[in-house]
Amino acid sequence: MPLDCSAIKPECFVGLSVKEIMEFPVGEGRHRGKLGDYFRVSGDVSESVASQRVVLGGSLLRLRRVGEDMAGGEILLEGDCGWHLGEFMHQGRIHVLGNAGSWVGTSMSGGEIVVEGNAGDYIGCARRGVRRGMRGGRIVVEGNAGTEIGYGLSGGEVFVKGVVHSFVGSYACSGKITVGGVVSVGVGGGMRGGVICILDPDFRVPLAFRETGSDESSVAYEGDSSVHGKGSILIQEVKHDV
Amino acid sequence: MKILLKDACVYDTVNRINGDCMDVLIEEGVFVDKFSNTKNVDEIDCRGKVLMAGGVDIHSHIAGGPVNVGRLMRPEDKSVVWGREGVVRSGSGFSVPSTFLTGYEYALLGYSFVNQPVTPPLTAKHTHEELLDIPLVDKSCLLLLGNNFNVASYINNGEKDKLMDYVSWMLHATKTYGIKAVNPGGFLSWLWKVDKIAPHEKIPKFDIEPADIIKGLEEVSNRLSLPHPIHVHLNYLGHPGNYEVTLDSLKIPKKRMHVAHLQFNSYGGDDWSSFSSAADKVSRKINQNGKISFDLGQVTLDNTTTMTADSPFEQHLHKLTKMKWSSRDVELECGAGVVPYTYSKKSPVNVIQWAIGLELALLCKNLGRLCLTTDHPNAGPFIRYPRIIAWLMSDKYRQETAKDVRLPGKKTLLLSIDREFSIYEVARITRESPARILGLNPVGIREGGRADAAVYDLEMDEVDKSEKIEEAFSRVEYMIIGGDFAVKEKRVVSSKKGVTFYSRRELGDESMEKEMRDFFRERYSVGISNYLVDYPGIVGVDAA
Ligand SMILES: [Zn+2]
Numbered sequence: 001m002p003l004d005c006s007a008i009k010p011e012c013f014v015g016l017s018v019k020e021i022m023e024f025p026v027g028e029g030r031h032r033g034k035l036g037d038y039f040r041v042s043g044d045v046s047e048s049v050a051s052q053r054v055v056l057g058g059s060l061l062r063l064r065r066v067g068e069d070m071a072g073g074e075i076l077l078e079g080d081c082g083w084h085l086g087e088f089m090h091q092g093r094i095h096v097l098g099n100a101g102s103w104v105g106t107s108m109s110g111g112e113i114v115v116e117g118n119a120g121d122y123i124g125c126a127r128r129g130v131r132r133g134m135r136g137g138r139i140v141v142e143g144n145a146g147t148e149i150g151y152g153l154s155g156g157e158v159f160v161k162g163v164v165h166s167f168v169g170s171y172a173c174s175g176k177i178t179v180g181g182v183v184s185v186g187v188g189g190g191m192r193g194g195v196i197c198i199l200d201p202d203f204r205v206p207l208a209f210r211e212t213g214s215d216e217s218s219v220a221y222e223g224d225s226s227v228h229g230k231g232s233i234l235i236q237e238v239k240h241d242v
Numbered sequence: 243m244k245i246l247l248k249d250a251c252v253y254d255t256v257n258r259i260n261g262d263c264m265d266v267l268i269e270e271g272v273f274v275d276k277f278s279n280t281k282n283v284d285e286i287d288c289r290g291k292v293l294m295a296g297g298v299d300i301h302s303h304i305a306g307g308p309v310n311v312g313r314l315m316r317p318e319d320k321s322v323v324w325g326r327e328g329v330v331r332s333g334s335g336f337s338v339p340s341t342f343l344t345g346y347e348y349a350l351l352g353y354s355f356v357n358q359p360v361t362p363p364l365t366a367k368h369t370h371e372e373l374l375d376i377p378l379v380d381k382s383c384l385l386l387l388g389n390n391f392n393v394a395s396y397i398n399n400g401e402k403d404k405l406m407d408y409v410s411w412m413l414h415a416t417k418t419y420g421i422k423a424v425n426p427g428g429f430l431s432w433l434w435k436v437d438k439i440a441p442h443e444k445i446p447k448f449d450i451e452p453a454d455i456i457k458g459l460e461e462v463s464n465r466l467s468l469p470h471p472i473h474v475h476l477n478y479l480g481h482p483g484n485y486e487v488t489l490d491s492l493k494i495p496k497k498r499m500h501v502a503h504l505q506f507n508s509y510g511g512d513d514w515s516s517f518s519s520a521a522d523k524v525s526r527k528i529n530q531n532g533k534i535s536f537d538l539g540q541v542t543l544d545n546t547t548t549m550t551a552d553s554p555f556e557q558h559l560h561k562l563t564k565m566k567w568s569s570r571d572v573e574l575e576c577g578a579g580v581v582p583y584t585y586s587k588k589s590p591v592n593v594i595q596w597a598i599g600l601e602l603a604l605l606c607k608n609l610g611r612l613c614l615t616t617d618h619p620n621a622g623p624f625i626r627y628p629r630i631i632a633w634l635m636s637d638k639y640r641q642e643t644a645k646d647v648r649l650p651g652k653k654t655l656l657l658s659i660d661r662e663f664s665i666y667e668v669a670r671i672t673r674e675s676p677a678r679i680l681g682l683n684p685v686g687i688r689e690g691g692r693a694d695a696a697v698y699d700l701e702m703d704e705v706d707k708s709e710k711i712e713e714a715f716s717r718v719e720y721m722i723i724g725g726d727f728a729v730k731e732k733r734v735v736s737s738k739k740g741v742t743f744y745s746r747r748e749l750g751d752e753s754m755e756k757e758m759r760d761f762f763r764e765r766y767s768v769g770i771s772n773y774l775v776d777y778p779g780i781v782g783v784d785a786a
Contacts, residue, residue: 032325127318129316
């Protein structure tokens with residue numbers, strides 16, 4: 001059963017005692033528990049949000065919604081974590097040492113999320129049913145990621161060093177997505193603006209995009225022409241300073 | 243159970259009690275003057291607090307086909323989530339909340355009765371199942387007949403008795419309370435590619451006009467002496483410059499008609515760029531015309547879900563907004579459509595719509611004809627009623643909001659109206675008027691009346707502070723429904739089931755039943771036995 005941990009974020013803990021933090025609500029299915037029932041809490045609490053750091057250890061795969069709506073500070077997750085990490089986040093930093101689940105940084109508007117392992121589907125994506133996704137901030141995934149990266153992206157930057165699956169940057173209208181490669185179809189479908197940068201010279205761009213220019217290290221395309229979009233796909237060789 | 247509400251400031255327009263401080267006594271589900279004995283009395287100190295009867299909502303889409311489609315197609319609407327707590331069940335949704343949440347939210351606003359205005363006959367069973375799931379409040383639902391093929395045929399052929407037999411059979415089959423017509427003739431015309439139809443234009447393939455349908459249904463409603471007059475969503479809803487059609491339509495009824503969400507039908511201008519308010523013209527006619535009652539359909543400037551049986555309008559809206567759209571053809575009976583919509587504070591049209599609703603309320607002379615609604619969820623979710631009350635009660639708050647949303651002053655009259663509703667008048671448009679128009683025969687807070695009482699945490703000297711008004715009306719301190727606590731200290735404490743009322747009428751001879759059996763075999767996709775609704779919890783109301 002997943003744990004609803006939307007209360008775990010730096011600004012909630014500022015200025016409180018460990019005892020008070022243990023009382024924070026955690027949802028397990030339809031039941032409501034306390035943070036202290038699931039975690040051992042220790043350490044010092046900061047006086048300001050910016051300098052507040054939260055470190056989560058142990059098995060974190062059950063955790064959902066960590067850092068939702070986060071407004072500052074830092075969260076460090078020492079291992080693999082569950083879904084909905086840093087949704088609607090607007091400031092601060094989240095660092096995952098292991099793999100992350102799906103829905104990282106959904107609709108976020110600022111701040112930074114770094115995942116050292118792989119990530120699931122829907123990274124920097126729009127929430128289900130909404131057109132506009134991530135509006136600002138930066139997501140970095142060192143490993144690979146799944147499908148629908150940056151769906152409806154309207155700002156900010158998503159960077160996946162490894163390869164991703166299908167439907168990258170669908171309906172994007174602004175912002176930038178950089179991926180190491182794409183293993184399936186549907187890049188930039190319905191794209192109206194923004195940039196998708198693919199670090200794989202062998203990648204074949206969909207027919208709805210037309211070539212607009214090239215230099216020695218990159219080729220640029222514009223589309224999606226089926227929606228008269230002005231988005232661009234850049235095919236680049238791998239450079240290390242991205 | 244005995245409850246004593248001590249020293250409450252009672253506002254009960256039915257009994258003309260205007261803020262008198264008194265003790266309200268409740269025993270065995272009704273108000274009493276004296277307890278049978280003084281043992282085990284639950285005494286609550288209501289000193290200085292406002293007490294009203296249970297609220298009545300005359301027009302709110304809380305269950306049925308379109309509502310469920312809205313829930314399905316809008317996962318993004320689930321931002322409001324309630325967890326389970328004791329007897330209170332979980333739920334979610336902002337503009338299309340789930341069934342349990344709907345009941346709890348209404349109880350928290352101090353309401354005890356909600357009328358579901360659109361029931362496509364074929365989905366009556368589903369509507370009733372959902373209604374019975376909604377806790378705490380009592381319900382009723384209206385039968386949609388304005389575009390029904392049979393109704394149009396009977397009127398076309400002048401078969402008045404048959405029409406009456408048909409309607410009473412349908413009320414029996416679908417367990418509904420009264421008659422609703424949505425854009426009468428509009429859907430029938432849309433099937434033949436006619437986008438909109440005025441009351442005095444011919445409906446394709448028939449020899450009748452929408453006005454004939456309204457007249458025919460009104461006559462049936464009167465002959466069956468239904469408790470609620472016909473409930474009409476007029477033609478040309480939501481189109482700029484539709485006020486002339488509205489004025490035309492208001493002349494149609496011979497005795498009584500209730501006009502739903504009048505705000506959507508009080509538009510001036512020729513197109514969206516010259517869009518303006520015509521609320522003053524419509525109000526003037528309504529104030530002169532004793533046959534018409536109406537509800538507001540006040541725009542609350544929120545992100546919401548529009549849903550109506552007016553399919554042509556939903557298509558129009560979809561073309562305007564390019565938002566996702568669901569449209570449904572309900573066999574021979576009607577259609578229905580759903581489109582999400584955001585009433586934006588930055589859109590001059592939406593802001594003028596907001597002003598029109600308030601103008602209609604503020605210009606209304608006879609408050610017995612006026613009901614507060616948002617046409618939930620079409621113009622906004624019902625949980626915004628407290629904000630509308632605050633707008634009506636405070637000129638200052640209206641001016642502030644108008645400034646905030648940059649109301650184009652020349653296109654509306656709102657800023658020149660300084661009327662402010664009193665709490666007594668608010669009690670009237672949220673309690674007495676809708677209850678009387680629905681034919682519920684309210685007795686108010688008086689010995690023998692059903693014990694529905696809402697206690698708001700509003701001190702009398704704070705009524706000029708708009709934020710305080712909104713806050714107080716958003717959450718009742720105590721809500722008592724049928725003599726039991728529904729809300730205690732601003733928390734829901736009960737999930738008791740309410741009942742659903744329908745109008746029980748004599749069926750004509752058996753020929754109608756037989757005719758319908760044949761008709762179903764020939765024309766319907768469902769068997770007649772699957773069509774008939776009968777559940778425990780649906781209560782028949784006989785003609786007076
Ligand atoms: Zn309606």
